[in-house]
Amino acid sequence: MARDTDPTRFTIAEARDALAAKDISARELAQAHVDAVARARSLNAFITETPDHALSRAAQSDARIAAGEARPLEGIPLAIKDLFCTQGVRTTAASRILDNFIPTYESAVSQNLWDAGAVMVGKTNLDEFAMGSSNETSYFGPVTNPWRARGRNDDLVPGGSSGGSATAVAAHLALGATGTDTGGSIRQPAAVTGIVGLKPTYGRCSRWGIVAFASSLDQAGPMTRTVRDAAIMLKTMASHDPRDSTSVDVPVPDYEASLGRNVAGLKVGIPKEYRIDGAPPEIDELWNRGVAWLRAQGAEIIDVSLPHTKYALPAYYIVAPAEASSNLARYDGVRYGHRASGVSDLTGLYERTRAEGFGREVKRRIMIGTYVLSAGYYDAYYLRAQRVRTLIARDFADVFQRCDVLLTPATPCPAFAVGAKTADPVSMYLNDVFTVTVNLAGLPAISVPAGLSHDGLPLGLQIIGKAFDEATVLRAGRAIEAAADFRAAPQDWWRSA
């Protein structure tokens, strides 16, 4: 590998090889990314930059490599969504209510990454408490998508909620990033920024130390530039953790090794309900190309039906706010975070603290959640939504009797303009129409960049798999990636000198 290669152009796999071959030092690799982060502040991808952390850890990595003791992610610069608690490093969930919170502990997933030798370049921006699909609800301001429509200079959203992580990876500010996905928050931003995003099976990664949004739906996963890199990161992120009772004690396979197999004979379901009225024709066209790609590689294509698909979003917008209203009850101005001043009674302290600390979308969801759980409404809303959720999971169980994976579009549209959907919550929620079903059923799914829209913006295809079968999801994702041969990249207009 030539030394004049820009180290931020590496994939994780390439960087691993270059470090092992001593073509580059971990310190050089970290410095290149620290510099890239500093030059890209106009994107607002990071809430907190951690250059000292990156460089000191990289020096340790160099010592490890020199001693022949390199670990799986030794010296790999990563960005961490600011929803993962990091010991001694401010963790905000992009909320005013946590803007001064410095955890005294480390999340299980980030600890796994550090134990494998990875280094942190910073904490990425997100929608407040991961509630959003455009990164516009952040207390720290919106993130700008590195991509612009062909011939235009308008700022576009990077999707959400993991919009900062998606932007960091797409703009080459980190080799990979962590995200969390409650209704599409990894896959949707990955799709609209032209990168790979994987939501693992519920229970695959420990939720311990991740700021909770909706506990029965939240799952951490990798955001990377290639499917292979997602496989590499997931291997380290996944683990059984007794501190999260929903973390499942099953072996974590070598996902990277599973990429070696082709998709000949793989049974790929095409769910007809994902063809929706009003979606731009280019979404369907891309989907059809994906079908052709997999068929050409020997996969068997099967038309299937998931009849309750249209009820997934409304069920989600009962279940997720209900869980959020309960999880966010902890922010009381007493134990950590923002506290309203000048209030002399306890209830008033709670009410003023929360009114000042939470943004509008978070309040909206707390109100909805409190309402659907309140006496007299619980059965009509929450219980009914949980029954519908059972039906959605059964739809998937039925088709997975006949299929190994499903292929669908990842999003109903490419990246849109800042402010385009903030006035109407339901129009914003519809961005997750293809991703939210998977969260309700707890299944793994990946979004892979597969093509460009008519105006030059990235679009993704989604592969959905059986529970704990991320290996097959990655294998099918790799087949899409290979056929799509997606090489388009955003112009680096954001770089400051």
Place this chain on the structure above:
Amino acid sequence: MPVDRETVRRIARLARLAVDEGQVAAMETELNALLTWVQQLEEVNVEGVPPMTSVVEQRLKMREAGVTDGGYAGDIIKNAPLAENHFFVVPKVVE
């Protein structure tokens, strides 16, 4: 419409969110729009369908009942806006 202004005030109180009178009308409109949208779930026949309680079929593990963690009160109050001698401080609640 599922909620009126009085309901908005009651829910805000339950959620411990101070809501200015000026925000109540906007919240009423928003909540009604969302609750009307989710009412499409009433079309679904859920007769005899159990509510989902866990997406992954697994038996929760048992463990020995015992203290496994603790002994760092300093860490616990480290982020407290107001603390004294390892206690959180709140406005007076008992006269």
